[in-house]
Amino acid sequence: MNAPQVSFAGLAWRDYHGVLLPYAADDGPRQTGDDLALGFARTPRGALLAAIHIAVRANIQWGSKVFGPTIDEQVIGPDAEALRHSMDEAYGRQRGDRPEGAELGRGYVVLEGFRWLGYSPDAASLDLVSAGPGDSDVTARAVTRIEVRWQDGDWRVIAPPGGTWAGAASPIDSPDGYVLFQDGSG
Template identity: 70%
Template sequence: MNRRQDSGPWWRRGWIFATTVIAAGTLIGLSVPMAFRTEPANTPITVRTTVQAGQLMSAPQVPFAGMTWRDYHGVLLPYSADNGPRDTENDLATGFTQTPRGALLAAVHITVRANMRWGPKVFEPTIEDQVIGPDADALLVAAREAYEELRGDRPDGEALGRAYVVLEGFRWQGYSPAAASVDLVSAGPGDSEVTVRAVTRVQVQWQGGDWRVVGPPGGTWAGSAAPVDSTDGYVRFPGGGA
């Protein structure tokens, strides 16, 4: 287990929670940045390169047969008996297969659980054990700071409540058995009851017998997320996801 020391800042009041998936911002983590609502849909996304582009297949097929959707504090998440997560004890999620579907499931579950909304019993072990890369420490510190700022009068360690977000779809940037990059689309309520969508780029690496999420640049998902008007061009999640 890799316990990290506090260092570095993160996003705070500029986001409304939607959940997760990430991004600890949009989803998958997941909240939708308020600033995104006035920016064009082609806002650039920043990524942390994990492998050479030539090592990635562009768009592997991901079958949805046998996948079920279960409520996770207000967010419907996909589960597969074959591809993971195999262990969901203590509200965490580990054990994904080294396949495209396993990578996709890991990206969703790890990013969602890395959100501070579920409290330190969930986000701390998720980030400490399942987020890797040079910006993982900053992500952990940011989550701790955001949690302390938002918990108010709640007892220390208590979750901040249910989320209101829907995972709508995804699009591969690339996949290999060693690493993958995927864009995840999530939707949540915005101002004046308008639905707000965002796409968050999540990268994963196969390490230590399981998929790990690569921490976003600077420990914030803001640079890895952008507004999106619709799910056109993305693979729609079936059933509970969309």
């Protein structure tokens, strides 16, 4: 697998519940109904966009109406069921009096950049850098490893090891050494 260049030309950054996500007419997502994101091109940029959109949506913040179908339809691998179970449990603990399926609130994260670990037309792996509010007005940054595989005509995210995003994320001090997003989120 190699690490191809990805053009940011033509990317549009749109608000998704407080998080700016990248969209490209030619690389996807082509469908965004019901808060889901489907239809990514079998290109490096399509793989990157799929990794971002699917990983962001497979999170309890947006409610079970989003993370449930996202995980069920777009996350594969031996830990996909464990991811669904861990998200259901975490959502149940944090939902409080909200109706089932309701989002927990807006997101307060910025996608700053990424680094390829490898890409082929069948599989890709990357580290995604995000930043958000930390303690004492300090910006907290994390890098999350995301793997995707081309399956059934679209990119699918491979569930993180152990079925939790925490197991795929590590804190970092700076986005130095990563490809920074331009004209949008980061």
